[in-house]
Amino acid sequence: MTVTGPGANGKKVGPEPGPPTIAVIDLWKSFAGRNVLCGINLEVARGESFVIVGGSGAGKSVLLKHIIGLIAPDRGNIIVDGEDLTQSAPARCLEIRRKFGMSFQEGALFDSMNVFENIAFPLRRHTAMSEGEIAERVRECLALVHLEGVETKATNELSGGMRRRVGFARAIALQPEILLFDEPNTGLDPITAGVVDSVIVEMREHLAVTMVTITHDMKSAFRIADRVAMLRAGQIVADASPEVFRSLPDPYIQKFLAGEPLEEDVA
């Protein structure tokens, strides 16, 4: 089994015309009476790399978990390839989720399994591949994230950056159409964060998938994004290409880009 996709065949990587892969329509969610998402609307085109940035507690993770159906909204719809996740039966939701691969903040690797078993898990669960084919696929996925020879390591023997990359390898094992990244380089040193970003860019070139990433790291956002959106207090306050985003006059965005505190936060 080889990794194939439009990108691998030399086709241009980037958003494609046509109906969006993901559409979020008027999404509302509150926890314990506090509004976390307040009427989010966004669309992600097929093949696009969309990055959502925002401060801590802005609702980024909550939004990402809505997109894959891990959290049910109070109101609103999430359309994936024309199917509404919020209106689908649980069994159908599981089917729709197979289109996704998701990488979690700390990797969320199963600590009762080693690296190989972690990546083999979705393959064993959802395919009829033989053990030989699974081993080959695991090796391929690990090669794609530049990790080799770590198959037998326990997950607690891995460094932070390695954990993320094993998480990526597990997310791409089933060749998903959409990849979601939850804070892929939070808590990593700048060099490791750079490596993780370049792995994401390479994965995109090889797999030609649609990607949605949430991060608060602007450097990383500009490295991997076709389009950047800013989430603030549960609302999308900006949505533009990286070049345009950089020059947006909004004072909050400028402070965010410069890493300066807001007056209201200091007060």
Add this chain to the structure above:
Amino acid sequence: MSAEPAVFSRAEAFLERIGTNGLQVFEEVGRFFYILHTTIYWGFRRPFDGKQWVRQMVRVGVDSIPVVGLTAMFTGMVMALQMYRGFERFHAEGYVASVVSLSLTRELAPVLAALMIAGRIGSSLAAELGTMRVTEQIDALYAMATEPIQYLVVPRVGATTAMLPPLVALANGLGIFGGYAIVVGLLGANPVQYWDKTFQYLALNDVFSGLIKAAVFGLILSVTGCSKGFFTTGGAEGVGRATTSAVVMASVVILVSDFFLTKILF
């Protein structure tokens, strides 16, 4: 604007506390039945994970043999010793065997085994699932189109429910043997008479009812442990809380349901 008399605000706070606690109880009960319901729903759907079942059955059943066996044996021994001294006063020593076997099979073996397993397995289920929840491993399962209830909870609840009756059967045997060892070995009673009396009043129904109780306790303690773990929030501290309250809640529910089961079964 603080003209409100203090007595009202105190009463208000008191009522608020009652309300909050009441809501919490409803929430707990709701979660318990949610896990029970979804476990039954996913339990009869493919894929069937044989390996997980075997692993959990070994963990609950085989690994619990020493602790349950010891508990049952010493309970049988203590009962025999206590009752022999008591019955001796009105020359009814012969009935010690009957009382030991009846009370063990009908009551003590299922309840004590369930309490021991609640401590051993209920807590570890809550800790395991709770850790998986706070480290997003449960979310990762969902994200990989795997239903966590089916993959994690069904084998754990199923294995615990299935393994409690055999453990209790073993506890019955060892408890009766413990009584025998004390009365015959230590106090010098007639061994043949002791065996006769052990089985004279013991009906098959007594044993079966005990085993049914055991299965129900297994279901209760595993669903409690899983529900506590599955809905854990608040990091490491949350896992600690979930673990403790899983054991406390399971033990209390076992003892309360024991009364109602006894009322229904006997």
